[in-house]
């Protein structure tokens with residue numbers, strides 16, 4: 001064996017030597033792939049309502065019951081509370097009283113999409129369309145000429161709530177937004193990318209065959225509305241109260257010859273939500289009560305009654321505190337939270353937006369973001385050294401791999417997460433999430449091993465007996 005030099009030994013001792021997940025354990029892809037079969041099924045839910053509907057029966061199968069205020073839950077008991085069908089808080093009661101703190105994780109289950117306007121249906125040039133209003137930060141030009149599905153709920157004037165989901169199955173019709181042919185796109189191609197396709201051009205093509213009656217004005221519109229009326233029992237006026245949107249119709253797919261990645265819509269933030277969900281289901285008799293939150297409205301700023309700025313979370317914490325005869329402020333102060341949201345993986349096609357020593361890479365594990373925000377760290381949670389040490393200590397003890405990175409170069413932009421909506425309640429919080437390529441595009445890419453390792457990280461926090469000592 002060749003003897004190491006003094007310098008080599010010193011370097012090994014005092015310099016860090018980060019390893020990718022395959023370098024740490026080459027076999028992890030097998031376990032990660034198995035884990036991600038469930039993830040792909042989870043990804044077929046593309047709106048917050050669909051996710052909630054999907055998880056409820058699974059929770060019941062795993063012994064969860066709907067939370068009832070005033071109940072004395074025993075250690076190990078599992079319960080949940082849904083907020084308006086769009087957000088959920090899932091808990092496993094710990095051995096210790098909640099006054100000693102709750103271990104919280106939160107991910108969002110809304111993703112960028114095209115919502116419909118209140119008066120969406122119109123006819124032009126013998127074609128019928130829906131007017132959309134985009135939801136979240138999108139590059140508008142990416143949403144043309146791809147198959148889109150229609151999802152949502154319509155309340156009819158005769159008192160029914162009709163759920164709609166159409167456009168994903170092979171025997172269902174598809175919908176799309178048209179784009180200009182290159183032959184006539186001279187002017188379009190000279191435009192700024194944010195104006196190449198404008199918001200008012202994101203109109204969903206619905207039909208082209210007219211109703212057979214010369215006395216009627218908008219025959220194609222009427223024919224489409226007739227189909228909607230026969231199929232769902234809705235009238236045009238019902239759109240005024242409806243929540244409908246268009247989402248990419250693609251199915252989640254394995255990606256790459258090695259099938260090491262997943263290509264799918266909505267991985268921001270379903271990758272984190274699924275990792276959280278599996279950790280919550282798997283945690284057994286934790287020391288501290290766990291609270292796994294799926295949030296809505298993150299992509300539009302966390303406002304509204306189902307966004308994390310709503311008091312539903314605080315009120316639920318207060319219920320738990322009251323059930324055990326303690327003050328909610330003491331519960332909050334002793335709690336910690338992982339705000340689980342995706343980060344931007346380094347993309348060799350766009351190296352200029354990243355600072356190579358402080359960005360995250362595919363297959364290097366979940367990325368911890370000590371802070372996010374923009375410019376001079378405006379609007380960021382910025383976790384303390386003590387909180388970072390606490391969380392990373394738990395990961396080390398549980399043999400969990402992680403990486404630390406910023407979203408991108410300082411002056412190029414930035415973004416926020418839910419972390420600030422949690423830390424405002426006096427809960428120590430840090431961001432962690434799966435690295436993503438093509439974030440917010442109709443199809444996003446993640447590495448299976450990263451999703452799996454985030455699950456291990458969250459489970460490590462949930463199973464940890466380490467008291468919060470800062």
Ligand code: MN
Pocket residue numbers: 108268269298341342
């Ligand atoms: Mn996100």
Ligand code: MN
Pocket residue numbers: 268299440
């Ligand atoms: Mn996002």
